[in-house]
Amino acid sequence: MKYRTLGADPATRREVSVLALGAMLFGSLTDEKTSFAILDRFVEAGGTFVDTSDNYAFWVDGGQGGQSEELLGRWRRSRGIGDEIVIATKLGARPLAPGTGYTDNPEGLSAKVIRESAERSRERLGVERLDLLYAHIDDHTVPQRETVEGFAALVAEGTVGLLGVSNQAVWRVERARALAAAAGLPGYEVLQYQHSHLRPRFDVPSDLFPDGSLGHAGPELLGYLRAEPALTLVAYSPLLAGAYVRPDKPLPADYDHPGTPARLAVLREVAGETGATVNQVVLAWQLGGEAPIVPLAGASSVAQLEENLAAVHLELTADQRARLDSAH
Template sequence: MTQLGHSGIEVFPLALGGNTFGWTSDEAASHRVLDAFVAGGGNFIDTADGYSAFVPGNSGGESEAIIASWLAARKNRDAVVIGTKVSTHPQFKGLAPANVAAALDASLKRLGTDYVDVYYAHFDDPKTPLAETADAFNTQRKAGKIRAVALSNYTGARIAEWLEICRREGFELPAVVQPHYNLVARQPYEREIAPVLAEAGIASVPYLALASGFLTGNYRKIGLSRKVAPYLSVVGGLLTGKHRTKKQEFGRGPRQILASRYFTAAGLAVVDVVERIAAARGVEMATVAIAWLRERPGVTAPLASARTAEQLPALLAGAELKLTAEETAALDEVSARVG
C-alpha cells in the first residue's frame, strides 16, 4: 500500500476504473471485476456521477449504483477507497457551489454511503469563479462528506490557482489530481502539471493509463457511438500492440478515429519497445505499460479499467512489476519522441 498524497489514505498502487460499469459490463460482470480486484489486493475504486450518461438509454449514475450494490452485498465499505466526481451528470453540470452540494448528495445516495473518500472536480468550470468552487469543496470536506479534495482535467496553472486560494483562505489543499498521462501522452503533464503537484505533495492518479477495457485486443469488436467517444481511453489499445497492422484497419468509426491519432511512427516505436520488454519478461504488454507509469515521479496509482475479471491479472501485475534501469531508460527515450 502507498499513501494518497497528504490525505493519510492508504491505497493499492493501481486504481480500478468504474467507467465500464453499467456500460460494457453489466451488474454481474462488474461485481466479478470488483471481486477480482479486491482479491488481487486492490482497494481504490474510481467512478464519476456522469458514468455512463454517454451511453444511449443511460441517464448517469449507473456506475455508482452498481458499486453500491456490490458494497451492500460484500459489506466492505470501510475496506475500500471510493473516488467519484462532479460536473458531468446531466442533472448536475458544472461546479457552482449549490450544484456541488446537490451532486454530492446524489452520489452519496446512489453509492449507499455517507461519505466519499476522494471527491474530484471532474472538469474545470470557467463559468464559476474558482474561489467559489474551492470553498464548496472545502465546505463538504468539513461536513465530513468527503475525506480528500481532488481535481481532474485541470491545467497546471489552474491547479496552482486553486492551491493559492486554499492557502489564502485556510482551506485544506487538494490531495489528489487525476491527469491524462501515459507512455504516448507525456505532455503537458510532465512539463506543466507534475512540478505543481510535487511542490504541494499532491498524489497523481493518471487516467488513460491503458484503455477502458480495450487491453484484451477486442478493440474492433465493440461498437461505440459518437457520444461515447470523448470518454474513451484508446491509448491502451495501442500499447497492447493489437493495432500494429494497417492504418486502414481502424475504419471510420469514432473510436477508430481517436485511436488513429496515435498511429504514428513515434507511437509505433513505443509499442515495439513495450512488446520487446514484455516478451523478455514473460508478461503482458499492459503490465509493462502500467509498471512504467507507476514508477514515474509523483505517480501513486495509475488508473485502468477492466470489462471482465479475466482482464485484471495483467493490470494487477503492473502494480508489482519492477522494471530494470535499462528497461525504464529504453521506454523513457522512445516515449519522449511522442511528446
C-alpha cells in the first residue's frame, strides 16, 4: 500500500492509504459477513481509509439511513480497531423522515443539525472523534457562517478532526473557506466529488443530482484543486458502478456525448498494453496524476477489492498517461 497525508494542521492531519474503501452499501445490499470480509482484507492489505455517511443507505429500505455506520461500528468493536483506521463520514443529506430523500427533506447544515448528527454518527461508529467529517450537500437555507462555525466548534471540542465538503458549487466552497480563514477557524480541507476518466456533460442533469451536476469534479473544481495545493480530492464513483466493464451497467446519461468513445478506446488500449483491467487503469490514472486525488471505490466482494488493490502498484508510462489525458 501507499499513503498520503490529508490536512495541514499537525493536530488534525492524518496519513491515509492512497485508495479509500467506500462502505455505502455495507449493512444493506452487502450483507454483514461479506462486508466484514472486505474490510478485513482491506486492512490486511494496508488500507486505512474507509468512507461512509449518516444517510447510507436510506434508499434501500425507504428509511433514514445509518446502516453503514452501524455496521462499521460493529466491525470496529469485533476486530478491536482503534484510531489506526481513518473513518470519514458525512452529514446534511440524511432524510428527516422515512420515505423522503435528500432532495426534498434533508436534515441540512444548521449548527444544531451539525452537532446532533455528528453525535449520532459517533455513537453508531463507536468513536470519540470523527476523523473526517464532510458537509454532504449544500444548504442554502442556513447562513454559511453558521455552518462554518458549527463545524469549527466540533473541531475545537476535539470530537471532529478534519473537515471536508462534497457536492457543492466551487464558489460556495471558496466562500466557506474564506469565512473560516477570516475568523481563524478550521475550514474544509478535503473535497469529495464524483470523478473518473470519462468526462461528463455539465449541461444536463446527472443521475445523482437531477437538479444539476454539482456532484461532478469538473474543470473549475480541478483548477481550484491545482490552485490550492493543501486540498485533496477524494474521487467517488471512479469506476462508474461497473459501467466500464459490465454490459448490464450502461453509462449514465450525462456521459452520452461524442467524447466518450475516444476515452474508452484509449483505456482499452492501455489495459491491453499493461495486462491490467480497464478498472485498474482508471484507478492508476487517478493515483499517479499531478493532482492530489484519492480514489474512493466500493466493493461488493473480496474479488472486486483485490482488483482495486492491484491498481495501487500499476505504473503507467509517461506516454500512456499523456494519451489518457489527451483523448477526447
